[in-house]
Amino acid sequence: MGAEVGVAGVAVPPAAKRRRVVAAKPTAAASGGRRQRPARRPTGVQRLFQACRAVFQGPGTVPAPSEVDLLRAILDRMRPEDVGLSSDMAFFRARDVAQQNPAITHTTIYKSEKFSMVILFLPQNAVIPLHNHPGMTVFSKLLLGSMHIKSYDWADPDPAESGASSPDDQLRLAELVVDDDFTAPCDTSVLYPTAGGNMHRFRAIAPCAILDILGPPYSIEEDRDCTYYTDVPYSEHPVTGTELIGSEQEGRRLAWLKEVDMPRDLKMCPVRYGGPQVSER
Structure with missing residues (x-):
């Protein structure tokens, strides 16, 4: 069989011998680099870090309600695995009830002048005393275990004028905000400079891990x-006869707070953070 004649008289090979030409896909070498992989989704702790970096603006500032809602929503979804923890760890299976004041361990995920991300590990019966x-602005997320929280706010920001302090100024009147047990998983709690239970005490009912976000963190240099x-x-x-004892105080749960030295039996031990890291890029 002879060749067919195509357009403009160009000979076309017989159908049996025609080949289909397929454009070759560019190789990694031809494209000038390695094959691009899909971008990895940020880890849970990385998303939390990025949100904290956007929200906290440094000393003297308080996050706006919408920013509080954002951080609370992220923390509410945080799991122990997001920071390298598991309920199968020996620490959370331990039930040593003999020791009355066991040491508390803490680890720092990240710290800057604007905020810090810290995990507290409380063995059973451990207590972080009432402190301020x-x-x-502090966000606390109970990741594992159970604990009792008791917290207060000052009853009046200016006790000298309202009678919210004792005559010798050793005691100052405070209002109870929280006095309850919490078991993971539970909602994130938020306290503010003057509200939400700024002074609180933690007592571990069972071994527990608490993820704390502090904005800004403690700083002796910055008071x-x-x-x-x-x-x-x-x-x-x-104390009687003060202005605070009257009809406006009915129904309020009040107590007197007195400053004390750091308890001698409080043992806080830092350890290296071993969970997923955060990137500042």
């Missing part, structure tokens, strides 16, 4: 040191 967070307190029931103090 001056000038800070944000930790102060410890002891609480005295309002009814047990003999």
Whole structure:
């Protein structure tokens, strides 16, 4: 069979011998580099870090309500695995109830002058005494275990004028905000410089891990040191006749707080963070 004649008289080979030419795909070498991989999704702790970096603006600032909602939503979804923890770890299976004041371990994921990301590990029966967070907004997420939280706010920002302090100024009136048990998983709690339970106490009912976001973090140089307190029931103090004792105080859960030195039996031990890292890029 002879060749067919195509357009403009160009000979075309017989159908049986025709070949289909397929354009070759460019190789990695031909494209001038390695084959591009799909971008990895940021880890849970990386998303949290990026949100904190956008929200916290440094000392003297408080996140806006919409920013608080953003961070709270991210923290509510955080799992122990997001920071390298698991309920199968020996620490969370331990049930040593004999020791009354076990050491508390803490690890820092990230810290800057604007905020810090810290995990607290409380063995069963461990207590972080009543203490404050001056000038800070603090987000606390219970990742594992269960604990009791008791927290207060000052009853009046200016106790000298309102009668919210004792005559010798050793006691100052505070209002109870939280006094309850919490078990993971549970919602994130938020405290502010003057509201939400700025002074609080943690007691571990079972071994627990708490993810704390502090904005800004403690700083002795910037007058944000930790102060410890002891609480005295309002009814047990003999102060009477103050302006705060009246109809406007009915129904309020009040107590007197007194500054104390850091308890000698409080043992806080830092350890290296071993979970997923955060990138500042």
